[in-house]
Amino acid sequence: MTTSTTSCIRGRVVFLATSVCSALTTFVAVVFFAVGIGDGSVSSFNLVLWLGLLSVMALSLWAGYALHARGRVVLAIAALAVTALPGILATLFVLLAIVTQPRWN
Known part of the structure; x- marks a missing residue:
């Protein structure tokens, strides 16, 4: 099985x-979590939801890098696309909201 150079570059x-994009999205979620811990909006009531969300995001990053290291680029992209x-x-x-400046009333 041969692959062309352009498809390899495109995959990379x-x-x-x-x-x-996945790392930035995960970073934003972690920042919101840290701010929420600081101001008290993340409480014991919704802590499990936050930890589940952050776990899925971290798992997506880890799976993407692990699959890419094993040469499974398409599956790695699919795992990273989750976040x-x-x-x-x-x-x-x-x-879009900034550019169009819609009226929300």
């Missing part, structure tokens, strides 16, 4: 883009 670029796509969509929504 897509993996790098999804890993950066990268919501971050990309949220960013696009915020940019």
